[in-house]
Amino acid sequence: MAQKGIREYDGKRVLFDWLAKDFPKLKERAKKLALITPETKEKEALSANPWLKTTKLVVKPDQLFGKRGKHGLVLLNADWKTAWKWIAERMNKTVTVGKTTGELTHFLIEPFTPHAEDEEYYVAIRSERDCDVVYFSPKGGIYVEENWDKVIETRIPILGSAADAQFKLPDIKRREEVVRFLRSLHGLYAEGGFAYLEINPFSFSPDGDIVPLDLVAKLDDTAMFETTKLWGDMEFPPAFGTALTKEEAFVKHLDEQSGASLKLTILNPKGRVWTMVAGGGASVIYADTVCDLGYSKELANYGEYSGDPSERLTYEYAKTVLDLMTRTPDSRGKVLIIGGGIANFTDVAKTFGGIIKALAEFKDKLVKNKVSIYVRRGGPNYKEGLARMRKLGDTLGLPIQVYGPETHMTRIVSMALEKK
Amino acid sequence: MMKPELFTKDTTAIIYGYQQNAIQRMLDFDYVCGRKIPSVAVIVDPGREGWHKAFFGKAEILIPIAPDLKTAAAKFPGTDVMINFASFRSSYSSTMEALETKTINTITVIAEGVPERRARQIAARAKELGKMIIGPATVGGIKAGCFKIANTAGTIDNIVESKLHRPGSIGFVSKSGGLSNECYNIIARNSDGLYEGIAIGGDSYPGSTLLEHILRYEAIKEVKMIAVLGEIGGTEELKIVEHLKKGLIKKPLVIWVTGTCAKMFSGGVQFGHAGAKANSDIETADAKNKALREAGAVVPDSFDDYGDKIKKTYEALVRKGVIKPAAEVIPPTVPMDYAQAVKEGKIRKPTSFINTISNDKKEELEYCNVPISKVLESEMGIGGVIGLLWFRRELPPYARKFLETAVMLTADHGPAVSGAHNAIVASRAGKDIISCLASGLLTIGPRFGGAIDGAAQNFKRAEEAGLTPAQFMREMKAKNVPIPGIGHKVKSLTNPDMRVELLKKFVRKNFKITPTLDYALAVEQLTTQKKGNLILNVDGCIGVCFVDLLKSCGQFSQKEIDDIIALGMLNALFVLGRTIGIFGHVFDQKRMKQPLYRVPYDEIAYMTELK
Numbered sequence A: 001m002a003q004k005g006i007r008e009y010d011g012k013r014v015l016f017d018w019l020a021k022d023f024p025k026l027k028e029r030a031k032k033l034a035l036i037t038p039e040t041k042e043k044e045a046l047s048a049n050p051w052l053k054t055t056k057l058v059v060k061p062d063q064l065f066g067k068r069g070k071h072g073l074v075l076l077n078a079d080w081k082t083a084w085k086w087i088a089e090r091m092n093k094t095v096t097v098g099k100t101t102g103e104l105t106h107f108l109i110e111p112f113t114p115h116a117e118d119e120e121y122y123v124a125i126r127s128e129r130d131c132d133v134v135y136f137s138p139k140g141g142i143y144v145e146e147n148w149d150k151v152i153e154t155r156i157p158i159l160g161s162a163a164d165a166q167f168k169l170p171d172i173k174r175r176e177e178v179v180r181f182l183r184s185l186h187g188l189y190a191e192g193g194f195a196y197l198e199i200n201p202f203s204f205s206p207d208g209d210i211v212p213l214d215l216v217a218k219l220d221d222t223a224m225f226e227t228t229k230l231w232g233d234m235e236f237p238p239a240f241g242t243a244l245t246k247e248e249a250f251v252k253h254l255d256e257q258s259g260a261s262l263k264l265t266i267l268n269p270k271g272r273v274w275t276m277v278a279g280g281g282a283s284v285i286y287a288d289t290v291c292d293l294g295y296s297k298e299l300a301n302y303g304e305y306s307g308d309p310s311e312r313l314t315y316e317y318a319k320t321v322l323d324l325m326t327r328t329p330d331s332r333g334k335v336l337i338i339g340g341g342i343a344n345f346t347d348v349a350k351t352f353g354g355i356i357k358a359l360a361e362f363k364d365k366l367v368k369n370k371v372s373i374y375v376r377r378g379g380p381n382y383k384e385g386l387a388r389m390r391k392l393g394d395t396l397g398l399p400i401q402v403y404g405p406e407t408h409m410t411r412i413v414s415m416a417l418e419k420k
Numbered sequence B: 001m002m003k004p005e006l007f008t009k010d011t012t013a014i015i016y017g018y019q020q021n022a023i024q025r026m027l028d029f030d031y032v033c034g035r036k037i038p039s040v041a042v043i044v045d046p047g048r049e050g051w052h053k054a055f056f057g058k059a060e061i062l063i064p065i066a067p068d069l070k071t072a073a074a075k076f077p078g079t080d081v082m083i084n085f086a087s088f089r090s091s092y093s094s095t096m097e098a099l100e101t102k103t104i105n106t107i108t109v110i111a112e113g114v115p116e117r118r119a120r121q122i123a124a125r126a127k128e129l130g131k132m133i134i135g136p137a138t139v140g141g142i143k144a145g146c147f148k149i150a151n152t153a154g155t156i157d158n159i160v161e162s163k164l165h166r167p168g169s170i171g172f173v174s175k176s177g178g179l180s181n182e183c184y185n186i187i188a189r190n191s192d193g194l195y196e197g198i199a200i201g202g203d204s205y206p207g208s209t210l211l212e213h214i215l216r217y218e219a220i221k222e223v224k225m226i227a228v229l230g231e232i233g234g235t236e237e238l239k240i241v242e243h244l245k246k247g248l249i250k251k252p253l254v255i256w257v258t259g260t261c262a263k264m265f266s267g268g269v270q271f272g273h274a275g276a277k278a279n280s281d282i283e284t285a286d287a288k289n290k291a292l293r294e295a296g297a298v299v300p301d302s303f304d305d306y307g308d309k310i311k312k313t314y315e316a317l318v319r320k321g322v323i324k325p326a327a328e329v330i331p332p333t334v335p336m337d338y339a340q341a342v343k344e345g346k347i348r349k350p351t352s353f354i355n356t357i358s359n360d361k362k363e364e365l366e367y368c369n370v371p372i373s374k375v376l377e378s379e380m381g382i383g384g385v386i387g388l389l390w391f392r393r394e395l396p397p398y399a400r401k402f403l404e405t406a407v408m409l410t411a412d413h414g415p416a417v418s419g420a421h422n423a424i425v426a427s428r429a430g431k432d433i434i435s436c437l438a439s440g441l442l443t444i445g446p447r448f449g450g451a452i453d454g455a456a457q458n459f460k461r462a463e464e465a466g467l468t469p470a471q472f473m474r475e476m477k478a479k480n481v482p483i484p485g486i487g488h489k490v491k492s493l494t495n496p497d498m499r500v501e502l503l504k505k506f507v508r509k510n511f512k513i514t515p516t517l518d519y520a521l522a523v524e525q526l527t528t529q530k531k532g533n534l535i536l537n538v539d540g541c542i543g544v545c546f547v548d549l550l551k552s553c554g555q556f557s558q559k560e561i562d563d564i565i566a567l568g569m570l571n572a573l574f575v576l577g578r579t580i581g582i583f584g585h586v587f588d589q590k591r592m593k594q595p596l597y598r599v600p601y602d603e604i605a606y607m608t609e610l611k
Helices: A008-018 A023-031 A042-048 A080-090 A176-189 A222-231 A244-258 A280-292 A313-323 A348-361 A361-367 A382-396 A412-417 B018-031 B068-074 B091-099 B116-129 B156-159 B177-190 B210-219 B237-246 B262-263 B285-294 B302-322 B340-344 B372-377 B380-393 B398-408 B418-428 B433-441 B449-464 B469-479 B498-510 B513-529 B538-552 B556-568 B567-592
Strands: A003-006 A034-036 A057-061 A074-080 A094-097 A100-103 A107-111 A121-127 A131-137 A150-155 A193-204 A210-212 A215-220 A261-266 A273-275 A301-306 A336-340 A371-375 A400-403 B013-016 B040-044 B051-057 B059-066 B080-085 B105-107 B132-134 B142-143 B170-174 B194-199 B225-231 B252-259
Touching: A003 B105, A008 A023, A008 A107, A008 A176, A008 A210, A008 A222, A008 A280, A034 B040, A034 B177, A042 B449, A074 A080, A080 A107, A080 B538, A121 A176, A121 B116, A131 A176, A176 A193, A176 B080, A176 B567, A193 B132, A215 A244, A222 B013, A222 B116, A244 A261, A244 A313, A261 A313, A273 A301, A280 A301, A280 A412, A280 B177, A280 B225, A280 B252, A280 B262, A280 B302, A301 A313, A313 A336, A336 A361, A336 A412, A336 B080, A348 A382, A348 B449, A361 A382, A371 A382, A371 A412, A371 B449, A382 A400, A412 B302, B013 B018, B013 B068, B013 B091, B018 B040, B018 B498, B040 B068, B059 B068, B068 B091, B080 B091, B091 B105, B091 B116, B116 B132, B142 B567, B156 B177, B170 B177, B177 B194, B177 B225, B194 B210, B210 B225, B210 B237, B225 B237, B225 B285, B225 B302, B237 B252, B237 B285, B252 B285, B252 B302, B262 B285, B372 B380, B380 B398, B380 B567, B398 B498, B398 B538, B398 B567, B418 B433, B418 B567, B433 B567, B449 B469, B449 B538, B449 B556, B449 B567, B469 B513, B498 B538, B538 B556, B556 B567
Parallel strands: A273 A336, A336 A371, A371 A400, B013 B040, B013 B080, B040 B059, B080 B105, B105 B132, B170 B194, B170 B225, B225 B252
Antiparallel strands: A003 A215, A034 A107, A057 A074, A057 A107, A094 A100, A121 A131, A121 A193, A131 A150, A193 A210, A193 A215, A261 A301, B051 B059, B142 B194
16 A cells, blocks of 8 residues: 556546546547557457547557657657557567666557647646645756756645645746646646656647646555546556566455555565565564675565464465475575564464464475574464464474564574574 | 643543454553553444443443544543544544544544545644644554553553553654564663653654654653654655754654665565655665764664664663663553453363253264264154254154154144134234244143143153052042043044044054053043043143153163153143144234234123122
8 A cells, every 4th residue: 555656548547537627628638548568459459449540649658667758669640550560569578778677568559749849848746745746847848857947836735725826837828728737737636646746748739739748647546445436447557677476466466355464575586585574664674684684685575464464364475485485495595584573463373373384384395495484573462373383393393493572573683694 | 832741641532433452452551550540431433322341450341432523522521532443434534523623632543544645634634733643554652651542562461561551761753553562672671661652654644753753752851762763765754864953852862764675676665664665865764874873863783783772872861860760660460351361271160051962062063962964864853853852862763753743743733722822812913923932832831731741740650659540540539630631522432532542553563561551541441431531632642652652762761761751841742742833823824914813892701890
């Protein structure tokens, strides 16, 4: 649950629907958006979007990364045949953008609208604690950063509204129209659960209609229950170059289907230090400590479980981690850190129940991988939970070191790593 | 500006949401702190009214439940804290309502997943009104020895272990609720303990910030040093840096910003907390730790020596005489909950009931150690089930058949008899079927339906005592009671009741011995001499044959037979059978939609003039 980037396709879909209230001509534009994925068939794309055949098009990858123009990843003023070929040449190809390498899988197609080059404006809206800040620059497009001193900030208090805000814009062409646009945009930002919204640039068509060109947006996904109607079928894709592994996707699925929290990120599948830590805060500290002790290259995963997950959920979660960590044995052996702070209300014995069940199932693989296990936890029923862990050590034939609140939370990290 | 102290030893709270465990944990904390009054004043459970029973130490107390916040606040104007357990969907509206309630000054919002804009609106409104918000997405906080929010600090053992039942000298604030509990433990082990600890919640826009609580601690005389746990993401810690630089935080501050590992990951990992993601270089944990260290805060090298730094800082203050270590207080022991004590094998308790006939605690339901699947497979029938549940035996087939026959024969005797009549009247009065059945069954007794039992008792007694039939008759006459089971309206020896004949035939064929039946028939020989219709009737026959069944099947001792008869099992057999018939009459009336029955006047002799 947090701020999540969305595709330009989804962002524009929501944007045009919203703007159509104040700018009726944009109603048409809401329908003229097409997202092409590896599964899209040419025929289907055309029957769903007949305008593709009749309009000049803009095509660009839509995978949460910017600077597409600089990387030659924007096709302008093309007909359908050219556009489709251009996409086909790039689909499922690996590209490097900045420091990130990833596969191109999603392309946005829109009608190409000619606009006045001297009328490229910049707008972005960002949240601060007590206000939304609307940034506007008359020098938009690729020049905005070098002209940052021209950017005008308008602060809209969180308890106020854009209608009352004074937009002190410079004397630009169609000033009133621009202000009307900014007000409408802020309305969407506030009502639509946005955490960031940037349109750079927006301009005007030869007919004088406002034209949003490139859009970047982040949504607050916790607002979903209030914005279902506005958002429609909203997707939160992973960051470019960070497609989820099968196991990460499985844990994400577990997380979404329950009130508890379950997270897993694989950092280095060959790493020898694996963690299974309870608590959003504690899990970070365990990862910190592994890195602080100089083992960041060996840290295999980041993850956490919290919010009193059921025994079944912790079992599924533990199985996923154990499966990953026992795939390729390492002659130097491995370390599993089952850590956590002192829980406020999570039943430690119960959550350990699921982990113990998974450990018992993986007994042979754990032995084969020479896994040493370190446990540290406190909270309701922790004594019973720790006793069950100790007992498991006796039956598994694996070294399991078990500690409670009397031992500093991260001490097991140094115990585990310095022993190696 | 609000007062720095949020809680005292007399602070009470409104609990929004019926959170029974959290409430009990607060009350247990109150008890170990020696609070005079419970910290929970009232519960708001939308739409509900009543009382909640909870323990306050050894005794039980009642806490009122109000249907809405307005009612609760009006009833408890002195209560200035609300702990809001409403879901992420409804937290906003209930928190805003609480903010607008004059008497409420501090609100803790527990829910995770409150939309960021809503959280910001809550924070902004609270600021306008000068009120305190803790949360959202928090476990709350605790003021040692005074007041505990909801589930903070977990179990009572942990509270005492972490010395939270009496105040120490350290003010603590962090984002994470889980880690705050860990830190209370660390603080207890490295100093004289916590004064107050707050978890502001892991979201991007907490209602109150780390800095606000630090400044409160700065203003509270009893707080001698401040411990903070920050987090990657956001610029909150940088505001602390500014305040340190401006000299607005003078008390020693031990702080560690977690998330130093993030630099090792590409792509920006979203950690467990929504707010824990660095969006720029100044938001990284390393940058913040460095800035804090440079501004004069005590910053450890890693979380591993966070406790050591607290210890050193604390000991220096003790040496300087700033801190006089808080005295240890031995808290009263909170009685262990019954369920917990049983779970741990610490107590035992005599049971109130014994059961020897069935077991629903096994894998499969059992009737007298026979699994229900076997009951069905063996086709033992109702007779077999009666055998298991009434006699605790597996009866031979002929005995089961006899019982079933008895049930069939007693099932109904027409609408005119008391039982059926009553049930019909009740049914026509529109009563439910159970009431109708009961009104019929309640007529069964000495005058109606009791003959089976009476016959069995009397004939058995006489036969076993060795009375001759003539002696028995004289004895009954002397008591002036008719012999139960003797007599029929129309039937006689020459015009026998076919039911009785069939029963006798069955018994003679299957039973090894029939002493009671033989005896009853000998009595019948005498009674029919007096009057032709004084025959052994069907009730009498069932009764005496039942006695013979027990005697002839060889499974019962004489003592057991005496007990079975004395327990009134024959009455039970009649009730069982007749229940079928009574239900028949009840359904019959309902099916026909018969109206209320009223006894016609001409059925009643009005003789009110009688002097």
